[in-house]
Amino acid sequence: MSGNAKLSVGGRILNRVSGGNLLLLLLRRWDARVALAILTLLALSGIAPGLFVGPLQTATTAEAAPLLPPSGAHLFGTDDLGRDLLNLTVHGARISLVVGALSAVITLLLGGGIGMIAGYRGGRTDALLMRIADTFLILPTFVLALILAPILRELIGDQTEILGIRTTLLTIVAVIGVTSWSSTARIVRSQTLSLRERTFVERARLVGLSPMRIIARHIFPNIRTVLVANGIVVIAGSILTESTLSFIGLGDPFQPSWGTILGNAQSAAAPSLGAWWFIMAPGGAILFTVIACTIVGNAIDELLDRDVRVRR
Amino acid sequence: MSDQRRISAASGAPLLRVRGVSVTYGVQRSIADILARRPGGAIVALDDVDLDVDAGEIVAVVGESGSGKTTLARVITGLIKAESGVVEVEGEGPNDWRSVGMVFQDPYETLDPKRTLGEFVAEGLEAQGLPMDRIDASLEAAELRPASAYRDRVPEELSGGQRQRAVIAGALALNPKLVIADEPVSMLDVSMRAQILALIERLRREQGIAWLFITHDLSLAWAISDRVVVLYLGAVLEEGTAEQVLRNPSHPYTRALLAALPSTDPRAAGTHSLAAGEIPQGAAPSGCRFRNRCAHAVEACASARPPLEAAPSGAAGHRVACFRAAELPAAASVARHAPGGATPSGGA
Numbered sequence: 049m050s051g052n053a054k055l056s057v058g059g060r061i062l063n064r065v066s067g068g069n070l071l072l073l074l075l076r077r078w079d080a081r082v083a084l085a086i087l088t089l090l091a092l093s094g095i096a097p098g099l100f101v102g103p104l105q106t107a108t109t110a111e112a113a114p115l116l117p118p119s120g121a122h123l124f125g126t127d128d129l130g131r132d133l134l135n136l137t138v139h140g141a142r143i144s145l146v147v148g149a150l151s152a153v154i155t156l157l158l159g160g161g162i163g164m165i166a167g168y169r170g171g172r173t174d175a176l177l178m179r180i181a182d183t184f185l186i187l188p189t190f191v192l193a194l195i196l197a198p199i200l201r202e203l204i205g206d207q208t209e210i211l212g213i214r215t216t217l218l219t220i221v222a223v224i225g226v227t228s229w230s231s232t233a234r235i236v237r238s239q240t241l242s243l244r245e246r247t248f249v250e251r252a253r254l255v256g257l258s259p260m261r262i263i264a265r266h267i268f269p270n271i272r273t274v275l276v277a278n279g280i281v282v283i284a285g286s287i288l289t290e291s292t293l294s295f296i297g298l299g300d301p302f303q304p305s306w307g308t309i310l311g312n313a314q315s316a317a318a319p320s321l322g323a324w325w326f327i328m329a330p331g332g333a334i335l336f337t338v339i340a341c342t343i344v345g346n347a348i349d350e351l352l353d354r355d356v357r358v359r360r
Numbered sequence: 361m362s363d364q365r366r367i368s369a370a371s372g373a374p375l376l377r378v379r380g381v382s383v384t385y386g387v388q389r390s391i392a393d394i395l396a397r398r399p400g401g402a403i404v405a406l407d408d409v410d411l412d413v414d415a416g417e418i419v420a421v422v423g424e425s426g427s428g429k430t431t432l433a434r435v436i437t438g439l440i441k442a443e444s445g446v447v448e449v450e451g452e453g454p455n456d457w458r459s460v461g462m463v464f465q466d467p468y469e470t471l472d473p474k475r476t477l478g479e480f481v482a483e484g485l486e487a488q489g490l491p492m493d494r495i496d497a498s499l500e501a502a503e504l505r506p507a508s509a510y511r512d513r514v515p516e517e518l519s520g521g522q523r524q525r526a527v528i529a530g531a532l533a534l535n536p537k538l539v540i541a542d543e544p545v546s547m548l549d550v551s552m553r554a555q556i557l558a559l560i561e562r563l564r565r566e567q568g569i570a571w572l573f574i575t576h577d578l579s580l581a582w583a584i585s586d587r588v589v590v591l592y593l594g595a596v597l598e599e600g601t602a603e604q605v606l607r608n609p610s611h612p613y614t615r616a617l618l619a620a621l622p623s624t625d626p627r628a629a630g631t632h633s634l635a636a637g638e639i640p641q642g643a644a645p646s647g648c649r650f651r652n653r654c655a656h657a658v659e660a661c662a663s664a665r666p667p668l669e670a671a672p673s674g675a676a677g678h679r680v681a682c683f684r685a686a687e688l689p690a691a692a693s694v695a696r697h698a699p700g701g702a703t704p705s706g707g708a
């Protein structure tokens with residue numbers, strides 16, 4: 049291939065998929081626009097629920113009749129204790145946000161770091177790290193969380209807070225982080241392996257740049273978008289895991305979570321009472337969030353794919 | 361073009377001294393290879409290569425694809441280790457990065473798409489602990505003027521020629537005495553080629569930088585170099601001044617290469633040809649490496665490797681590895697081929 053082919057029209061834009069660039073490209077797709085809007089709404093609910101509803105106390109105290117269907121006063125209806133479901137769902141976003149964000153950070157730090165080191169160093173370091181990654185890859189997240197959550201809760205106690213986050217949540221985050229870093233590490237490693245052979249890395253080695261600097265300057269910037277795409281997928285997965293754990297009663301009892309609300313609906317026999325709104329509010333929130341994450345993650349992947357194709 | 365152009369160190373060791381360098385690549389076999397019982401083993405990319413480059417000299421290494429040119433560049437710059445042999449720059453091992461620069465074939469690949477030219481040039485300075493104020497001077501020395509107009513640009517905003525200048529600037533920043541250029545103009549269009557060649561020539565003239573100019577294009581070698589080394593299947597078959605090797609070639613291979621050029625000189629056209637066109641894959645033949653393609657091959661050629669010895673021309677420094685060099689008829693003079701009509705060294 050001649051060098052000029054790399055300057056084809058598509059390549060001009062896509063050669064530098066990164067940062068703000070990436071956001072602009074995403075906004076050109078209608079599905080990504082909708083998904084990003086949903087995620088923005090989620091983020092706002094998590095950070096500033098006051099924008100939409102009252103403070104947390106108003107959500108957890110009953111003030112209406114139980115099991116009211118959606119109406120002007122209660123847009124999402126009320127639960128079996130007469131609490132406003134919209135209020136609960138908005139406040140529930142915070143847990144999803146915290147769990148999703150923290151899990152993604154842990155996963156990306158562990159998986160990204162280990163993947164880059166394994167890919168760049170190669171040889172025995174690579175073999176060893178990938179063996180460890182494979183071991184973690186087969187750990188079932190949910191089962192592990194199921195076992196660890198009650199144990200840690202017993203050991204540390206419900207009320208203990210670390211940096212303002214209750215330990216139950218931290219358990220969930222830790223379990224998700226520990227079980228999902230390995231697939232990230234694999235993806236990052238294979239990207240690093242091919243980057244390592246690129247001439248600009250070879251030339252950096254030639255002028256004497258240290259491996260750590262090469263990783264920071266050349267490897268990391270070139271896989272940043274891959275990490276973003278991967279992180280979003282991790283967020284979706286961890287929100288699901290948290291919801292499931294809360295649903296079966298292993299979540300944080302002091303902060304409403306979508307999974308907890310769903311669990312309440314289940315124990316209040318909402319399905320058999322025909323109180324569909326009781327399930328719809330938290331269920332819809334989970335569904336839309338996970339779908340939105342998946343759409344954005346896939347869209348980034350597709351953009352990257354084209355990016356890689358153009359560059360080759 | 362003659363020996364006068366050679367500004368060699370009057371005495372003492374050459375700037376670059378390569379002796380007996382061999383490189384073998386291990387080849388990994390895929391499952392398909394194993395099932396098909398294809399041998400794994402090794403590719404000998406360089407076999408006992410000797411090479412000198414004097415200070416301020418431009419030496420062209422010419423050879424077909426797969427002859428080991430890039431491997432030679434990688435050994436000299438220390439990117440890979442030779443299995444045997446020595447590589448010395450100013451009498452020292454290949455750890456003295458500052459004195460050897462490298463210009464790669466593909467300027468689109470040598471610059472990280474995510475980083476500016478200034479950051480690219482700064483990289484070597486930082487690694488070597490040199491002051492950053494050399495960035496602008498280096499860019500301007502590579503004719504990217506004014507430096508302020510290029511420093512903050514990313515590769516995608518530049519033409520191939522500008523990129524290759526930036527790569528050269530990155531090498532210049534470290535004050536090299538020798539720059540290895542691996543097919544530096546093969547991906548550029550013709551007008552750019554002449555400019556980059558002129559730049560190389562100027563840097564040699566003004567800064568005394570020696571160049572090892574790797575190319576598969578004999579006309580480029582003719583246009584730029586003082587001396588030419590012909591590489592075939594990892595070994596040197598002929599070497600000498602550009603005049604000696606390209607106008608009075610001794611080795612049947614060199615002659616065949618020259619004859620294969622689209623020639624403007626009717627005397628040179630079609631007088632020699634490569635007997636069997638393909639460069640052998642895998643191991644070189646026993647005896648003379650070139651014998652399976654050589655029109656003059658005789659039985660004796662299979663018995664041993666012909667050593668690199670003084671050419672029948674008797675000219676100093678002209679050496680050839682062929683048993684029959686002395687018996688072969690003198691070669692017809694070969695026409696000058698200058699790339700794009702431009703001969704940067706034309707005035708010399």
Ligand SMILES: Nc1ncnc2c1ncn2[C@@H]1O[C@H](COP(=O)(O)OP(=O)(O)OP(=O)(O)O)[C@@H](O)[C@H]1O
Nearest residue numbers: 385386403405423424425426427428429430431432
């Ligand atoms: N990393 C490698 N692993 C295995 N074999 C290699 C490797 N690099 C080069 N080779 C082989 O070594 C031989 C010499 O390759 P090299 O790249 O040095 O040739 P070249 O003269 O630069 O060719 P070209 O003009 O195609 O760039 C070839 O047979 C090639 O297939």
Ligand code: SF4
Nearest residue numbers: 648651654661682683
């Ligand atoms: S040694 Fe024999 S085979 Fe080799 S180049 Fe000379 S004549 Fe040809």
Ligand SMILES: [Mg+2]
Nearest residue numbers: 429430431542
């Ligand atoms: Mg090459």
